[in-house]
Amino acid sequence: MTKEKKIFVVCLLILFGAAMFCYGAFFNSAKVLAPSDDKKVELSKPETSLIKLASVGGVRRDEFGRIEQTFAEGEKPPETCPT
Amino acid sequence: MQTLVAMVKKMKSNISSKLLGWRMWIQSAFLVLWLDPLGLRLHTMCSPVFHCYSCPLATFACPIGIIAQFSAMHLFPFVAVGLLVTVGILFGTLICGWVCPFGFLQDMAAKIPTPRFDLPKFTGYFKYVVLIVTVLAIPYFFGEEHLLFFCRICPAGALEARVPSMINQAIAGQSVVWPNALKLIILILFLIAIFFVKRPWCRMLCPLGAIFSLFNRFSAFFLRFNADKCTDCKRCHKLCEFGIEPEKSPNDLGCVRCLECTKCGPDALNLGSIFERTEKDNEKIKTE
Numbered sequence: 465m466t467k468e469k470k471i472f473v474v475c476l477l478i479l480f481g482a483a484m485f486c487y488g489a490f491f492n493s494a495k496v497l498a499p500s501d502d503k504k505v506e507l508s509k510p511e512t513s514l515i516k517l518a519s520v521g522g523v524r525r526d527e528f529g530r531i532e533q534t535f536a537e538g539e540k541p542p543e544t545c546p547t
Numbered sequence: 548m549q550t551l552v553a554m555v556k557k558m559k560s561n562i563s564s565k566l567l568g569w570r571m572w573i574q575s576a577f578l579v580l581w582l583d584p585l586g587l588r589l590h591t592m593c594s595p596v597f598h599c600y601s602c603p604l605a606t607f608a609c610p611i612g613i614i615a616q617f618s619a620m621h622l623f624p625f626v627a628v629g630l631l632v633t634v635g636i637l638f639g640t641l642i643c644g645w646v647c648p649f650g651f652l653q654d655m656a657a658k659i660p661t662p663r664f665d666l667p668k669f670t671g672y673f674k675y676v677v678l679i680v681t682v683l684a685i686p687y688f689f690g691e692e693h694l695l696f697f698c699r700i701c702p703a704g705a706l707e708a709r710v711p712s713m714i715n716q717a718i719a720g721q722s723v724v725w726p727n728a729l730k731l732i733i734l735i736l737f738l739i740a741i742f743f744v745k746r747p748w749c750r751m752l753c754p755l756g757a758i759f760s761l762f763n764r765f766s767a768f769f770l771r772f773n774a775d776k777c778t779d780c781k782r783c784h785k786l787c788e789f790g791i792e793p794e795k796s797p798n799d800l801g802c803v804r805c806l807e808c809t810k811c812g813p814d815a816l817n818l819g820s821i822f823e824r825t826e827k828d829n830e831k832i833k834t835e
Contacts, residue, residue: 465765471821474636474767481632488625489592511626512591518616519590519600519608525620525690 488512496523498533507533517541563809563818570644570805574651581606581648593627595634596647597755599701601708611682611754612704615697619686631758639766640759643749643803649703650749650803656741657788664743665790670751671801678754694729702748705734745788749803760800770797770804771819783808783816 465473492511497504509517517523517533520541526532535541566573581598583606590600594607610627617624634642643650657663681697689696698704709726716723725731740747749756763769772794783793786808791799793808793816809816 467821470765473765474821477636478633478767481629481634481636483629484625485629485633488627488629492625494620494622511624514617514620514622515593515608515613515624515626516590518613518620523616523620529621531620531622 494531496531496533497526499536504532563806563816564814566818567806567810571654573645574648574654577646578648578651593630595630595642597649597703597753598647599704599707601704601712603708603711605707609703612698612701615682615686616691618683619691619696621687631755635759635762635766637767638759639763639769639798639804640756640802641766641768641804642759643753643756644805647749647755649753650746653741653746653748657745659742661742663745663788666744666747666750668790668801673751674753674757674760677752678757682754694727697754699727700730700733702730702734702737705730706737746803750789750801756803760802763798763800763802763804766798767822768818768820770802770806770808771817772797773815773817776813777815778813780812783811786810 488511493508494511494514496507496509496514496517498507514523514531522534522541523531524534577596581594581596582604587606589606590608592607593610593613595610597611598605598607598609600608600612610624610631613627614624617627677697681695681700685693685695686697691698693699705726709730713723713725726734737748744750770793774794777794779794787793788805788807789801789803791802791808793799793802796802797816804818806818809818
């Protein structure tokens with residue numbers, strides 16, 4: 465591979481990675497079922513919130529394939545190591 | 548003027564050996580960054596290093612933990628993958644050798660004078676199995692409850708999150724929650740291995756290292772081998788503690804880019820980047 469081609473491929477991959485990162489950080493979201501007053505409401509959570517929730521064991525996939533929050537809004541998340 | 552140009556050239560050519568003297572300090576500085584000194588807990592974002600987000604001192608979320616958790620939820624982790632692709636294509640495993648706190652911990656353990664053993668070369672491929680099986684496949688097909696879900700067996704999680712948590716529970720007089728047996732065994736084996744093998748986790752099992760190593764051959768920063776300067780003294784073989792022959796494979800999949808091999812006398816190995824002009828480029832410009 466010539467140097468010019470290598471620079472082109474590297475720049476292309478940097479742009480690809482940065483685009484993916486920005487899409488995830490600013491635009492991507494997922495539907496999450498969150499408990500609220502004895503029922504579950506569907507909320508749209510941005511990916512950054514899902515990362516935070518995942519880091520405290522606050523989200524999981526239920527038996528129907530839906531993503532559910534393990535604690536209600538206002539409650540304290542599991543906090544400790546999710547495993 | 549010519550002397551000045553020669554000096555600048557010499558400085559440029561010796562940049563790796565100059566950086567090497569600062570390696571431990573650079574690793575320490577990054578360690579401070581990952582240990583959340585300001586208590587910010589920026590867990591909405593991933594870091595490009597292997598550091599458990601359940602650690603009481605973690606600034607960012609662990610990208611491998613997030614990839615595994617997202618795989619269990621059947622979601623694509625755009626933030627984590629985008630970050631790893633961007634950082635990987637720029638630096639490759641330079642992150643492992645200079646930035647990762649878990650690598651730094653193993654480097655510190657390696658400073659204790661104990662007999663060192665080398666690992667067979669094929670063990671370097673185990674990390675790809677760990678990445679595919681425990682980070683991607685098992686979470687996707689069996690969810691986070693499976694015993695081999697990556698975070699359930701991760702020694703970084705055990706050491707950085709579970710152990711401090713157990714200490715806290717003991718101090719508070721609560722009943723201590725132990726990690727599962729497999730995680731405990733892996734942690735004990737890891738703690739023994741770091742004193743007898745150089746960076747055993749990075750070389751054999753690290754899934755993050757597996758991702759970064761895939762970028763090694765075409766990353767923007769790489770290890771440059773200058774065959775014209777090589778005297779075939781094989782000193783680089785002795786300097787490399789990872790069993791790599793740097794003159795044959797300077798950007799090997801198993802290299803963590805510690806740059807120790809750049810200490811070789813004739814300056815045949817050096818940290819290079821695709822953006823800098825080499826002597827060949829300068830000659831090409833002159834002939835044009």
